[in-house]
Amino acid sequence: MELDHHVVVLGAGYTGMFAAIRLARRTRRTGVRITLVNPSARFTERLRLHQVAAGQELAHLRIADLVAGTGIAFVRGRATAIDPDGRTVTIDDGTRLDYDTLVYALGSATDTSRVPGADVHAFTLNSPQVAVRFHDRLDGLAAGDTVTVCGGGLTGVEAATEVAEARPDLNVTLISATEPGAMMGDRARAHLHGSLRRLGVAVVVGRVTEVLADAVELETGERVASAACLWTTGVAVSPLARESGIAVDDRGLIVVDATLRSVSHPEVHAIGDAAAVRLGWGRVHGTCQSGLPTAQHTADTIARLLRGKQARPFRFGYFHQPVSLGRRDAVIQFTHADDTPRRAYLKGRAAVLYKEFVSGSPVKMYRLGKRVNVSTIVSKGGRATREPAAAR
Ligand SMILES: Cc1cc2nc3c(=O)[nH]c(=O)nc-3n(C[C@H](O)[C@H](O)[C@H](O)COP(=O)(O)OP(=O)(O)OC[C@H]3O[C@@H](n4cnc5c(N)ncnc54)[C@H](O)[C@@H]3O)c2cc1C
Structure with a gap:
């Protein structure tokens, strides 16, 4: 079968990379062309950016090396416009790519626009470069200086513990609107708080209203001294889909x-953090855990459609919340399909090994996926424990 079909994959993050490699494998020797577009030549291991913030160096992974031998054409550039009716993408150097099928995998970034001063005074984990700049700032701090980490979600907890472990001479304060680890079960949460105490991380529960050059202000009016602030809360997606006339939700997700x-445009497939996915148990929230199955499903869907078969519905359920607590501790909360906690959890050494397996497995999957049809671990979504989706 020789097909004249061009698939353009926008974004070579966790999901775009997996979708491209799996699709290349599924459509090999069919004549299908795949082009992967990404602004940087380096693959960003976003799951490890808190490690970069604490001064660790990551492996240098080149996208061209990861896709070598697959036939995928890598184009370094940023997509600046999509014409979904004319089926073209414009890249920032002016190049236009025609497509038959588009995979939209532009991910998300931490949103610093909602709280005054955050965009000026706070650092983020949005790219390795920004994470390195945050670490450079830490390098310039003296013993006893306070570092604030805003956002008590799993990324904030991972960042606060990583920094506290690397720089025990600094005062690390984790500021969170709700109790850190609130989504976990009692025992996993107790372990998480024990680790925060052991590493000397102070926890402040409160809403940040402004980030200043040397402090963070809370809605109570209280100010927390801050020689360096890391912002980890709230996400925003690229405006590209909205600007291109592709149907998006109120957050800009396709x-x-x-x-x-x-x-609105069935030849556009959306995956990962940039897709608004609803399942029987509720709304999928952006994680690698849910993103990789969307990539796998989409590669398989495109391959099926090219063979003249029907697309199948996507099914997924969460199964864990893996959280590193520095390099020597971690906690894994096992979950129901809707991400509510089960009784089972892991802590300590076993959890460290588990978490490292989770963080390292996407790149291993890409390498293996070039030779065999490798699948991510997918829970198809069992019984949810929260109220039905319709009630939300
Ligand atoms: C510190 C940290 C820890 C995390 N830990 C976990 C965890 O333990 N487990 C978990 O499941 N999830 C975790 N996450 C979330 C996870 O990283 C994301 O859900 C995941 O990266 C989403 O994958 P994606 O492919 O949708 O987006 P990304 O991986 O962000 O990839 C998007 C890609 O698109 C590119 N791009 C953006 N704009 C354009 C454009 N205009 N044109 C072309 N390319 C573009 C970007 O440069 C990037 O390469 C963590 C996130 C952070 C920040």
Whole structure:
């Protein structure tokens, strides 16, 4: 079968990379062309950016090396416009790419626009470069200086513990609107708080209203001294889909049908953090855990459609919340499909090994996926414990 079909994958993050490699494997020797577009030549291991913030160096992974031998064409550039009716993408150097099928995998970034001063005075984990700049700032701090980490979600907890472990001479304060680890079960949460105490991380529960050059202000009016601030809360997605006339939700995520195809433009498939995915138990929130299965499903869907078969509905359920607590401790909360906690959890050494396996497995999957049809571990979504989706 010799097909004249061009698939453009926008974004070579966790999901775009997996979708491209799996699709190349599924459509090998069919004549299908795949082009992968990404602004940097280096693959960013976002799951490890808190490690970079604490001064660790990551492996230098080149996208061209990861896709070598697959036939995928890598284009270094940033997509600046999509014409979904003319089926073209414009890249920032002016190049235009025609496509038959588009995979939209632009991910998300921490949103610093909602709280005054955050965009000026706070650092983020949005790229390795910014994470390195934060670490450079830490390098310039003296013993006893306070570092604030805003956002008590899992990324904030991972960053605060990583920094506290690397720089025990600094005062690390984790500021969170709700109790850190609130989404976990009692025992996993107790372990998480024990680790925060052991590492000397102070926890302040309160809402940040402003980030200043030397402090963080809370809605109570209280000010927490801050020689360096790391912002980890709230996400925003690229405006590209909205600006291009592709149907998006109120957050700018592409609205997809049950098979992960855009409801306005079915030849556009959206995956990862940039897709608004709803399942029987509720809304999927952006994680690598859910993103990789969307990539796998989309590669398989495109391959099926090219063979003249019907697309199948996407099914997924969460199964864990893996959290590193520095390099020597971690906690894994096992979950129901809707991400609510089960009784089971892991802590200590076993959890460290588990977490490292989770963080390292995408790149291993890409390498293996060039030779065999490798699948991510997918829980198809069992019984949820929260109220039905319709009630939300
Ligand atoms: C510190 C940290 C720890 C995390 N830990 C976990 C964890 O333990 N488990 C978990 O499941 N999730 C975790 N996450 C979340 C996880 O990283 C994301 O959900 C995941 O990266 C989403 O994958 P993605 O492919 O949608 O987006 P990304 O991996 O962000 O990739 C998007 C890609 O698109 C590129 N791009 C952006 N704009 C354009 C453009 N205009 N044109 C072309 N390319 C573009 C970007 O440069 C990037 O390469 C963590 C996140 C952070 C920040």
